Amino acid sequence: MKMDKKLVIPGDFLSDDVKLADEGTYVEDGKVFSSVFGIVSMNKQIRVVPLSGKYIPKRDDIVIGIITEVSFSNWIVDIRSPYEGLLHISEFPRRIDNAEMSKYLNVGDSIMALVSDVDESMKVELTLNDQRLRQIKDGRVIEVTPSKVPRLIGRNGSMIAMLKNETGCNIFIAQNGRVWLTGKDKNVDLAVRTIQKIENESHISGLTERIVKFLKEEKGLTVKERVKKTEEEKSGGILDELLDK
Amino acid sequence: MICVYEIIKNEEEKRKFMVKPEKLIENGIRLDGRKPDELRPIKIKVGVLNRADGSCYFEFGANKVIAAVYGPREVHPRHMQKSTSAVVRYKYNMASFSVEERKRPGPDRRSIEVSKVSREALEPVIFQEYFPRSAIDIFVEVLQADAGTRTAGINAASIALADAGIPMKSLVSACAVGKVDDTLVLDLNKDEDNYGQADMPIAMTPDGKITLLQMDGHLSSDEFKEGLEMAKKGCLEIAQLQRAALLEKYSSKIEGESNE
Numbered sequence: 001m002k003m004d005k006k007l008v009i010p011g012d013f014l015s016d017d018v019k020l021a022d023e024g025t026y027v028e029d030g031k032v033f034s035s036v037f038g039i040v041s042m043n044k045q046i047r048v049v050p051l052s053g054k055y056i057p058k059r060d061d062i063v064i065g066i067i068t069e070v071s072f073s074n075w076i077v078d079i080r081s082p083y084e085g086l087l088h089i090s091e092f093p094r095r096i097d098n099a100e101m102s103k104y105l106n107v108g109d110s111i112m113a114l115v116s117d118v119d120e121s122m123k124v125e126l127t128l129n130d131q132r133l134r135q136i137k138d139g140r141v142i143e144v145t146p147s148k149v150p151r152l153i154g155r156n157g158s159m160i161a162m163l164k165n166e167t168g169c170n171i172f173i174a175q176n177g178r179v180w181l182t183g184k185d186k187n188v189d190l191a192v193r194t195i196q197k198i199e200n201e202s203h204i205s206g207l208t209e210r211i212v213k214f215l216k217e218e219k220g221l222t223v224k225e226r227v228k229k230t231e232e233e234k235s236g237g238i239l240d241e242l243l244d245k
Numbered sequence: 246m247i248c249v250y251e252i253i254k255n256e257e258e259k260r261k262f263m264v265k266p267e268k269l270i271e272n273g274i275r276l277d278g279r280k281p282d283e284l285r286p287i288k289i290k291v292g293v294l295n296r297a298d299g300s301c302y303f304e305f306g307a308n309k310v311i312a313a314v315y316g317p318r319e320v321h322p323r324h325m326q327k328s329t330s331a332v333v334r335y336k337y338n339m340a341s342f343s344v345e346e347r348k349r350p351g352p353d354r355r356s357i358e359v360s361k362v363s364r365e366a367l368e369p370v371i372f373q374e375y376f377p378r379s380a381i382d383i384f385v386e387v388l389q390a391d392a393g394t395r396t397a398g399i400n401a402a403s404i405a406l407a408d409a410g411i412p413m414k415s416l417v418s419a420c421a422v423g424k425v426d427d428t429l430v431l432d433l434n435k436d437e438d439n440y441g442q443a444d445m446p447i448a449m450t451p452d453g454k455i456t457l458l459q460m461d462g463h464l465s466s467d468e469f470k471e472g473l474e475m476a477k478k479g480c481l482e483i484a485q486l487q488r489a490a491l492l493e494k495y496s497s498k499i500e501g502e503s504n505e
Binding site (some may be wrong): 007009010011035036038050053082122124147203 | 261298317318319378379380401411413416487488492495
């Protein structure tokens, strides 16, 4: 299967076939144009994957949220989107009393939740009533650009499986771009660095091979060597660039 | 010495130092060496602010502006939110050091007007209905001003919006045309703006839809038509540079095809 990878900006002409229009595009005068700044993929359907942007909740997504408020019968959850998530008391796996809500989940706690419904006005309802869902009590949660989640997971989960294998960490990637890692500190560090590399370079082809190589190299390095390497990689700030013209 | 000090302090005397140049155009060449239909040099840098969702630094001759875009995000204050679409907010601000004589900081009549027209220049291209109950905030800071800051601001803001991943119909490009010494010129600089006969900032999409048109001074209807054509050419030129700047941010070699 061959895929064209091309950067496009909003307003770029993509195709004359309106039926191919998918996410990240719009149709005008019987032509398909790009609506975002991103990478176009012409695989059956034409879609443009944005290089940045906020997470927009969809039903059945699994997200990692942080409780920001406990109200009378709802937990209000930050799901890294313009819209807050609502977790109703009845969606908690156990029957609990209104007065005791903050005993189970308090402000600042992290949860893995399922988006059970999103209505027209973007009211987002969450649930914890599912085998896969739970409160996050250990490990580390990091954030990546939501539009890069599919690249991080890889085709049929290949990238994430490789990452889990190589680092020995347990990794869960939520659709809203939060990643939950558990494992030995040293291994989690390595996984975090690798994920950052994937995020920064996901638009450059040959990603998988580069990541395999990166992991191999990193695992061979001692702590001292690694510190030296990161210092070398640090680039100058924008001010330097602006000033030296 | 005291005498000199007094002269400079006196506003009226000071104006004598800034006299109108005798000719703004000589042999078809402008004061800064440009031809009538030539833009000032442009420099663009995308993604200069890490905290913002999208950002852009834009130089338009001696103008230096920086644009930051946040959102879509929650609307504060709440009552501003629209239930079916995003609200776009645009804040244009001039730094106190952006002009020779210190500009009193804070919003004033002019910056409120510029904010309003710039917002309206960008709103038609943004797919606001994709994000009900949210806000898209655009901030434009003028670091150095030299006539044409609103057009520079719009150019910067439209790149910053794209950088933030906000869905748009297209970019918006803006530049001004004006009349000095009875000649139509593109993209006026400070002297031409101060002593010229007309100044007309225009913003448009690459396919020629005009989203902003203001005019200060007088133009005949023929001059207006000719000026519009000049601005169109100028905007297309800017659109090319805007596109190049966006692509450059991710230029680290994207091969045309890959097997991933």
